[in-house]
Amino acid sequence: MRYFFTVFICKIFIFVLHLMKKQATSAPGKLAFRLYPDILKEFEKRTKKEIIAVMGTNGKTTTNNLLADCLEKCGFDVVCNRIGANMDEGSVVAYINKANLFGKIKCDYACLEMDEGWAEYILKYITPSKIVVTNLFRDQLDRYGEIDTTIGFLRKAISLAPNATLYINADDPLTVAMASVFDNKKVYYGIENKVQDVISTSKEGKYCLNCSKELKYEFNHFSQLGKYSCDCGFIRPEINFNAENISVFPTLKMNVTSYGDITFPVRGMYNAYNVLAVLSVCDNLNADKEKVKKALNEYTPQAGRMEHFNIGGKDLYLILAKNPTGFNQSVASVNDDPRTKDVVISINDGLGDGKDVTWLWDVDFENLIKDEIKSYHTSGRRYADMALRLKYMGVETDKISFAKDLKATLNSLSGSENECIYVLANYTALFEARAVITEVCNGHKN
Amino acid sequence: MDIKIKHLYPDFLNLYGDKGNIAVLKTRCEKRNINVTVYEMTKDNFSLDDCDILLLGGGYEREQKFVLNELKAFKDDIKDYIENGKVMLALCGGFEMLGSYESSDEGLEILNISTAFKEKRLMGDIVIECGTENEKYDVVGFENHAGRVDIKDYTPFGRVKHGFGNDDCKGFEGLVYKNLFATHLHGPLLPKNPVLADLIISKALKNKYESFEQLEPLDDSFEQEAHNNIVLKLKKE
The missing domain is CATH 3.90.190.20 (Mur ligase, C-terminal domain)
Known part of the structure; x- marks a missing residue:
């Protein structure tokens, strides 16, 4: 009863905000939590197939939106917090937007981007069956202090989903080390071989998280992403999902495990990873490959x-x-x-x-x-x-x-x-x- | 004239763009035809014999601890260097590292100062007034530190006009001792503070060349604009 009442009130609130031409990304979510703190649990019950969480510092929104596009193209109903509203309220609003006035929701999959600081809080209510971690770069330092803090947040969140499959960027030593403490099933995506000579000098995260020694690199794709190893035995894990023959201008083209040649309209090497993350999840879900490739082709980037x-x-x-x-x-x-x-x-x-x-x-x-x-x-x-x-x-x-x-x-x-x-x-x-x-x-x- | 700058563990202590300080010192010297050589120094090539300016920055906790452990072997060298009036700039974690900690961790204990960590980080833009009674100048920057430093009998680097400083109560920031400048103002401190940058260069040159008098002025209009914007911004807040 409380559920139906909450959705009803929030739908009306969102409608009013739209009438006033105001953004309805967080206020209705706040209201929903106030009316019914367990609202996310109700939404989880109404998700027919799976909840997929996307975490990490860069590329969350692109990865999450693209994943939702691919699943929608395959004919599924998808809940997605598209505009990068990734705190707890954002997930709630995504569901409410998909619900009708009477609380009925058509939802096969929920693709939820989660801010690293809020993920733990959201996972107290819902348990994703898949968690994608894009990467761990220095981001908004004055919000969370240090990358170690971010790692701590993610570990707390992931520990709440011991049965989830983790989709991990194998080329990022920080993400791999972050996830190494978990026994969850893991799928590693990455770029096996050297693509281009890199001139970046940022050495952020190029130190072994286990022993603090400088990591050895056979090559770098960019920043700390590449083929690394450490004297202590820490190495890049074997890649399950690989991309090769990558070209980045004027559009992104590459050859991906089990998908063959793909084209993505938004260029930039970083998008190779976003696409790889999405394809590794879609492959696991047995999504129609041709439809997924079509969704990639048609992807419209968000603002900017x-x-x-x-x-x-x-x-x-x-x-x-x-x-x-x-x-x-x-x-x-x-x-x-x-x-x-x-x-x-x-x-x-x-x-x-x-x-x-x-x-x-x-x-x-x-x-x-x-x-x-x-x-x-x-x-x-x-x-x-x-x-x-x-x-x-x-x-x-x-x-x-x-x-x-x-x-x-x-x-x-x-x-x-x-x-x-x-x-x-x-x-x-x-x-x-x-x-x-x-x-x-x-x-x-x- | 020539100057040798040694940057301690830049690959580890690189949290907030410390390389900006090196770029500023180097550029400002070169514009005045002073040769500059910058050395990245670790335990493998540690030597202060020919050093004119020593820079110790801040880093992530994990990497900072690693550096601190490696530097313990050289603490007497660094102490002698400072006591001999050589020029050193210690920033953020590098400043705190020079003293002792109130936790179980052991600091370098080169200075008689102590740092206590609190949960609440002191974070934000900061303006301090530095210099002597006759020659005052403002320094602007950004602070982000959990440590509260008790500088005991040392002279503070500046009086806080806006921001937190060494702790959030006494109203002072950093310390100066002989030609050591130690402060929480992290990362690229020198770009927006050309007066301080030139003071550091001048002190290093005075140490080395008896005949040195003063630096010729440079066009600092970009520097002043960036400096003044911070002061104005904080006045509005």
Whole structure:
């Protein structure tokens, strides 16, 4: 009774929020918890097949959404917290959105992205049968302190699901070490062989979690991902799900175990891992392979994940980059494109970004000094920190400008002689930049 | 003129972009035609004989403990280096490491200071006023530390104008002792504080060259903009 009442009230609340054009991602969830703290247990009962949890620091949203797309393509009803609302309320709202006014839910699978800090709390109510862990990169340091803290959170959460199969990124020593304490069944996905020479110098996590010695690498794919081993006996586990023949520009193409050639429209090496994670789960679920490949082909990235705009006939790409690894990957994507370009970097220090921006000095921005990059524009609340970072990496100061008025900057860049524009932004800066870009694009159309 | 900078265990103590400090010292010297050599120093090549500026940063707890254990063999060398008035910058965990801990862990005990850890981390932008009565300057940065440091009789590095400092009550941050600068302001402390960066370079040059008088000024407009933005931001809060 309490369940039906709660869903009914929350559905109406969401409806009202929509009428008021307000975001309905967390407030209805808070209300639901207040009305019925065990609401997630009820949702679990109403999930016909399985609950799949996606955790890790980077790539959660892409992985989770793509997994839901694939399952939907195969004809299943899927609950998914699509917009990256990954705290406890986000999962509740995802279910409520799928329910009708009378609490009836059509749900075969639930794909739930979980914030590392909230996963333990969510798993007190529901028990996923599969848990995907994408990777463990430094993320939002001032929220959780240190990567060791994040590892502690994930271990607590996973210990609540002893029967779940873990889908682990074999190339990430931190994720593998994190999961090594569990006896759960594990499926390892990864990239067996060397793909490209890597210039990244970030050494985050390149130390053995067991003995603190420096890991030995045969090769790196990026950041700490690669083929590693340690004197203490810690090695990359055998890969069950592998990708080879990988190319990353202009789209991602690769050959994957039991799937053959696949194409994914969003480029970037990091997406190879997101796709691998999804395919390893789909394979285990015996999902129709052709339908899954079709879902990959048709995937539309969320806002700011290599999002493409046309600005007065010129290509503009918007890329989210919220931590050193994400930024290094974004910089690599900029350099995958051989055209001449102007680059805008926007950095905020709001709550969603992490108030500490000192990590900017851990990004290998040195790789942004290229002949093809003709000018640099810094924006966001920390534009001056970013400009300073560029200056000390060796960019001539007359190539750097403060884009305090982003609209004016973009308008002027749309008329520059260079072939395309890249905008790199961290979390809240991305949404601000996106609004301005959309406005400028529309201005050009009229 | 030339300067040798030694960075202790940069691969381990690299939590918050410490390489920014090295980049700033190096660039600011080179612009003035001062040669700079940077050494990454571990126990394998430890030597302070020809060192002009020593940098000790902070790292993850696990990696910091590893470094601390390795450095114990050299604590007398580091102590002599500091006592001889050579220039050293110790940041965040590197600052706390120089003293002792109130827990069972053993510190380097080079300085008579002690650190107690509390659950609540002291975190946020910080502005401190440094220097002497006649020559005051502000230093801006970011602090994120669980340790509360009792600096006992040492002179604080600065007076907290905004933020927490060594503890959340006394209103002082870090310490200076001879030519050692120790502070919680982590990672890239020097980019936004060109005055401090030049002070460190000057002290190192004075130690080495009797004839050295002062550094020629540089265009610091980007540095000042970034510095002032933090001060303004905190005034608004």
